[in-house]
Amino acid sequence: MSQTKPSENKAAKDASQDRQKRMIAGHFDKLSRAKEEGKKVVYTFVPGNLVELITSLGMLPVLPEINALQSGMRKLSGGFINEAERGGHSEDVCAYVKCDIGMMKKGNIGPTGLPLPEPDLLLLSYTGCFTFMKWFELLKQHYKCPVVMLHVPYQSNGEITEEMRAYVVRQLVDTVIPALEAVAGKKLDPTVLADTLARSREAEHDLVKVWESAKHRPSPIDGYFGGVYYVGPIFSAFRGGEDAVAYYRELRSEVEARMASGEGPVTPDGPSAKERYRLVVEGPPSWTHFFDFWRMFAREGATVVASTYTRVGGLYDGGFRHDPERPLESLADYCLGCYTNLSLPKRVELLERYVREYDADGFMINSVKSCNSFSVGQLLMLRQLEERTGVAGGFVESDLVDPRYFGKANIENRVQSFLQMLDARRQRSAS
Amino acid sequence: MRCVVGIDLGSTTTKAVMLDEEGVVVGRGITNSRSNYEVACAVARDEAHTAARFAFVERAAQALDGPGAELARQKLDELHGAFRLELFLAELEALRVTMHASLSRSFVHRERRAELAPAIGAIVDGIRERAPADFLPGAARKSDFFRDLAGAAFVAGAEARAREGGPPFEQLVGVFDRAILDVETRRLSRDIPDLLRRASARVWQRDEGAGLPLRRALDRVVESASAETLEEIVFVGTGYGRQTLPFPKEAVRSEILCHGRGAHRVCPGTRTVLDIGGQDTKAIQVDAGGVVTSFQMNDRCAAGCGRYLGYIADELSLGLHELGPLALQSTRTVKVCSTCTVFASAELRERLALGQKREDILAGLHRAIMVRAMSLLARSGGVFDEFTFTGGVCNNPMAVKVLRELVAENYGAGVTINTDPNSIYMGALGAALFALDDLRAGVNLVTPAFAREAS
């Protein structure tokens, strides 16, 4: 067993965290200077994003969803949402959209305090969420820049057919790439794209190792609360870049060191309590109350060993990799294979697999008001999973970035009741 | 006797259940949850304590022989009523004092004090005069809570005064509303032996014919019941407000677990539990051992819970007890749309104005609530045999009737549906059972301050 002392581990943890912070700061810095430096800017969505195409053409991606979640974490989203609602948006609709629109109306200041450049192109990769379409229609009205639509068919039968792939590739060739090239003012260089995809693949490989570390007891990571940090670079602007490769290499070695020394994940209140419950979580977290929510689990020694939210930007542990040998096909498969583009039965299968492979004691669904794509059907998923796995499920409701929908006392009540129920069931099966 | 206590601090009522070391229920107590949680749970526990004492009284009476013994046994109900009356009168006096005090304190009322003070005095006197009749065996009371009893009587008195040209109704009621809050947040000390003695005096004084034998017999019963010790050693709390209980964290259990366990204890065949309380509804599935396997709760919006019925009762100037029986008289259920607590009253008014019958609208309201509950049950996995209905709303016969119909319609007629007169105590019972576990496991828990001071 490794002799690494906890303090050194902490330093190691800080290394990857710090690297990520620097990467993000650097990116927003570049964005703030984009216009003066003549760099083109493309806005696009996380699920099924085509950052490799964007960066290979020397353009900078902006991901409004990430901005919205950052606003949520920095407690700015409430104000932005108000701003959008006063402009006529309904209380009922996805809060990400309203948060983004509110932010735009208030001057489009990004998460690091620097202004964001206006888009030169909106790349509407319409994957796994209907709202994306409306979102960019709304932005289009404001920015009056071109929009390019990539329609990604839904895997309703749980598989990617040849027709679907061909339809996506055809759109890439016919519309998407030409539109990107027109804005970039140059042709896409296939070797640049291939190199980028190769780097994506490398980072993806390391990330999968990080996920799989959670099979160890105790798990060295929290695959949900901690996991959302781990997916930061690969879901957003950095995939395919050198930075991302370095980040994931570093992260993987930190995690492996913790695993070797038998340490658990780091929580907001320092090293985790003894691992008492291993959970699988479905659904996105609440960003406005992220740490409150995390603590409800961490304090009780509940570690999340796998989650589906951390797969919305790619199901790498399902085997998918970006592939320089089949660039367009692999991009198509990437779009088609995102978690929210899976049929409901496939989502249940995936969760079932996680519960078994990660040897979980229970699973938890955080159902967010904003997201119909995630939320519709979750109650049936709960029941199906309970039946198939025999472990208990819990259900809480909140929202991504609308602080009005986080009822702290209620959620705490449910989480506690759920964990106490796991205890009671455990005692029963022990006796 | 050594006991454990479970306390269920609910959003509308606070319940306490005492078990002896064998797990036998020795006393149950209930009070309305009020602004001061600590007082609420102390009072609930006082009530349970009182009930336990009455169990001793009962036992002593059964053991009694000699002259007057038989008659004393027959008078037990009356003794109980008289005891309640004594409690009521003590609180009424406290209320009187508080109302007068608030008249001089509140700047709102100060200017009208000269007019208000005599009116209030007269109303309280009137209540005092009529009170004994309400506590005779068989008398129908709208509620057992002081707030409700005194409130209804005071409102009636204030209405009469206002009609006769006295101070305006709303001002009188305003004074009451303010004072009742103060009264409720104080815990009147309860000298049970003394109250018992006074109650017994009332009983034998009423029945002069029975003479000395009855008096002696009652005295003996009272003394022997008062002599027993009652020691509470472990407490476990649960319920909506459990986080605010003056208990250490380890002595607090999730209400879901407690309700499941309590219901399972009372009806051991239970697989599904529905609990409808004041502000939330819970659907719970338990296994053969009473361990919760899944649950769902409705707690973001108070729509369709007990509070809703409370508002409706207020709107119709009825007691909660009367709502269900009135709805049972309906011949044609009206389809009601609002389950929002606030809008329900508005819809009720609108429909009454349209000429629809009270009982038919009420039937519709009950149906609307139970349909919501059915959907929560479905969400938790369905209804399995046996099915136990708990929580305060279980005291409402219309709610039970509609539930039976809906369960039969959706899950077949084969499902046994349990209700129990003590359904409202299920959560507290479950908590008490956990306390018993703790006692048996040798967990040494601190008893809350209020318990130490009382025993």
Next chain:
Amino acid sequence: MTQLLSAGIDLGSSAVKVAVVRSRAGQEVEVLATSVQRIRRRMMHEVASAAFDEACGAAGVTRRQLCYVASTGEGEAPGLTTGHFYGITSHGRGGAVLCPEARAALDIGALHARAIKIDERGKVLGHRMTSQCASGSGQFLENIARYLGVPIEDVGALSLTAQAPEDVSSICAVLAETDVINMVSRGITTADILAGIHESIAGRLAKLLRSVGAEGAVVLTGGLAQNAGIARALESLVSEEKGKFKSLRVVAPPDAQCAGAIGAAALAAQRYTQLSRAGRLGALSQERAG
């Protein structure tokens, strides 16, 4: 042009309000008398005719002298009225009568609140209502007041004496009550609790006002306008706002609760004139029959 006498009856969910006015074709409105009667479980039409008689008596006019009687609000008063205007229309118009410089009216009644943007004639340019939830309405405040033992008339004044208003978080009226119970138990003063509630209601109202794009003077109408605490809380909220809402000013006229009735009365005369010009007076009794 001749002077017309007309009346408006506002049949609310908690009170009936009547106004008798004199005007020139619905302009230059002079309010002759108003009356307010709380319904309190009485039958609506009884309350309506009592209030109507009271107002006519106070104005010294008879039913026959009125050219047009318009109802407004949620209820109906068959037999008394000639036609009907919807609450938003009548409150907008009434707001303009009570406060000619107002460019928005904010009507806060027992169950709903609505923000109405108007022009100088009281014509409705846009409006928003609170949706399903009842928190933020008069009924809610009444429940809380009752719980705290403060007469509804005094709630506003009392809230103004607060030292440190306490935040109310719940969006639900019922759960907010639980919040209040909690506050009482924590020893928060009645004034601070009330102030907190007023702030939370004002927050909702401000949102409503912003959503219609109100500017300039806002006239409060409806029963809650009589609550000085609401007016103050709202004012401090909208004047704190940066940017385009800086110019909002809140006015709470004395006759605010009758604004709907006054507006309906003014519109009654206007409609009468319109119809008589169009030669359609004969159709009057059938208005809205469809």
Next chain:
Amino acid sequence: MSHPHDDPAGAVLARARALCEDMTFAEVRAWKGANPGRLVIGHMPIYSPRPLLEALGCLPIAIHGGGDQLEIIRGDSYFQSYICHIPRSTIELAVSGRLDAFDGMLFPSICDVIRNLGGMWQMLFPEKYSAYLDLPQNFDMAVGGRFYAQELRRIAGELTARGASALDQARLRDAIRDENARRAALRALDEVRVETPWLIRASEAYVAARAGGLMLAREHTALLQELVARVKERDAQPYDNVRVVVTGSFCEQPPLDLIVALEKAGCDIVDDDFMLGLRMIEGDIDEERPSGDLLDALAAAYLERGAATASRYIGAGENGAALLQKVKDCRADGVVFAAASFCDPALLDQPMLEAALGAAGVPFTSFKFAENTGQFQVIREQAGAFSDSVKLWGAA
């Protein structure tokens, strides 16, 4: 006028209404009994390839939720409170056995709710046929059209495997003709409504159109033609109402009483986007195609003549243009947005449409509903204020 005895159109309207309100689908059962071996296929609102289903010998039945009479007991247990109503009542219909006579369900791509509902169906009713129909958002015939024709072919193949007739171009042509005839009849009805709204209320036209989702096109055409003939015999006078277009309710439908409440508040609804399942294509579907494949005709109709709804990608920032055209075509005084609560597509679209109307000076008002709303007071108020304002102060 609602008296069937005095009203020339009473009988036909009563039949249509009874059909729409029958949540037991008795007529569907009867049809199935009379046509053994043929399939009944339900489909959710918005565009569904009804002519294709008819050509395969199936009876397509539009499912529009459960309306305001169905008591939701199990349906609610599948959906959180912040999801619209139509999926709950649809599930309720199914789990309560009311859809037992159906052999399958089609879930066209309307939004994520319907998409996931399709997945729930797969898990809940594995023995029944169910298909998600992906509507292309790429409107190039060579790309989106090809994909779409493939989707249709896939579904046809799957149905044939389950006992429907094989795809046959001649039968498809007949079905398209029937569909075009129905469209013509609907247009004739709409014309009556626009020109003489007092002859037929929107609430009446609504049930007549909605009934069409419950029968074959040919029968519906007959029903509509009879209705048009009958209402013209009516002896009704114009009302003093304002003319409005209702928009936003393309999927979950408002309760009939809500439409009536709008009319009572002084609005003549001269156009709407209810029932788009039948009206999603503007103009006719081609009865011939150069390729010889009429699936291309269905694809082309959808791509090139599909009505603008919130479910369809509007590329060039032209949101609202189609609505303005509608307002102009039917000489409306204003627009009423009536969207189902929690309907993301409609509610996200709304600010864009409002901006377009605002710029064109068309007055509008908006509110939300649920299919089982029973309280119309707020809605009446808003619609009433709207009609008051137009009436008292003239348009805009």
